[in-house]
Amino acid sequence: MKILVCVKQVPDLESKFRLNAAGTWYSDQDLAWRMNEYDEFAVEQAVQLKEQTGGELVVLCLGPERVREPIKKALAMGADRGVHLQDEQSHEKDPFAVASAIAAYARAENFDVIFTGMQSQDRGSAQVGLILAELLGIDAVSTIVGFVYGDGAVTVRRELEGGQKAIIKVRLPALFTCQLGLNTPRYPTLPNIMKAKKKDLAILPAAAPASLSSTVKVAYPEKKGGALVLEGDAASLAEQLIGILKTKTTVLN
């Protein structure tokens, strides 16, 4: 079995965001970076599948040099080799361009199974995986919260609104986009982090297909909510809050 997992690097969302000089994206200075949360579930599922079937697991990320970090994390979780599609301006690529660049690499490799996250935490477009599958001409199921492989086919649970699920069976090759809670992503252990340093990490130029849409402006949302902000030490916060609850709600009556 030949498996590909696509991971993206995203900023920690608890960061205080500033804008870049042109006002067309967030500034990438002074941010903590991590692997997109959805992709951690994708990597875990890919590793579990490889453990079940044997074969090779490739982890791919498109972006600037710093994205080798999430690739290394996936290698430490159990991927066999890494592919870094180098692109210093990757934030300017729209989902179609990202998917096209990944497809340009993946086409010749004939993967049996591809995993992506359901969405990236910064853009949240939920497009790259499904477009990639279309470009490669393979089946895809999005938003999976359960995955079982046997006899050349995969049965997945696909999450719908309200916690309802659809049960879907699909033959390989196929692509799956992974939702939160699909599994329990493992932590890379120290020995595995050391081993990962010796694994192959290919650095390739990213193909540069044209984007079909572009971000012309990034801004802070206007504060609509008139939340009363309370600051101070715990005791005074508690005191103030109880005072407010007494006057504004009936729950303390």
Added chain:
Amino acid sequence: MKALLVAESRQGKLLPSSYETLTFAQSLGADCAIFLVGSPNSLPAFAGTVYLADVAEAGEYRPKVHKQLLLQTIAKEQPDLIVFSHSSYGWDLAPRVAASLKAPQISEVIGLADGGYLVPVCNAKLRRTVQATGPVTIVTLQAGAFSPTDLPTGTPQVETLAVPGGGSVEFLGFEAAEAGGVDLSKAEVIVSAGRGIGKPENLAIIESLAKALHGEYGASRPVVDSGWAPHNRQVGSTGQTVAPKLYVACGISGAIQHLAGMKKSEFIVAINTDKDAPIGEVADVLVVGDLKAVIPALVEKLANR
């Protein structure tokens, strides 16, 4: 401008969220037609053309077939804009159609500005304006961003689509959401735990406040996914929808899918270390602080009242 609206059905019933696409398109002054894979017995109230494929033939989840049907309709209608809901149906089908047409897709639109579409970035801490190129644009709309104000009316002219075969994806059936346990929608006070509790032991802190306020405890999705709380405690688009007299969100950032389940609460208090957390947009009071310090202080003062 001509818009094709993609309505949705589940188990043969039209989803009311479909009307949000109509509200959006009408605000643009577009001429609209509707595409629906659904049942002839559950059609949208709409004075215009509905292209209908019977779900009994097309299947609840056969993406290739739904895509073919939609492409066929697009070829006939030649719309400038194709509008989906950003839902489990829309975010699955839209990119497939976008890739086939090589058309730009803009996900989770919340408004219009500066000649482009407005969409959230980074858990709504930022928003961006996106412009599309080419003759046709595909958008998915954030759930609830374009709720209709009036009841929709009208009787559609139905054009029935012939359903093609194809696709090897097999739909085996539905699985209901886990039920049982607490019905949070009945609670007058809900105190919810988010990932900010840090570790499962700290759920006890949340429960202690729920108890002091004679309410129930709830949880955000990561708390449930990590197995720290059962699914019947989850609040949000894939959990329960609640509207208690008081909702206290502790260590919850305020992602749109969580807000969908609690924003109608009468009074909302957030306890969060991050003053910029998006939960501040719906909260009446934002207490900036560590829940591990603030909640015990609160519980103590409530007990001594």
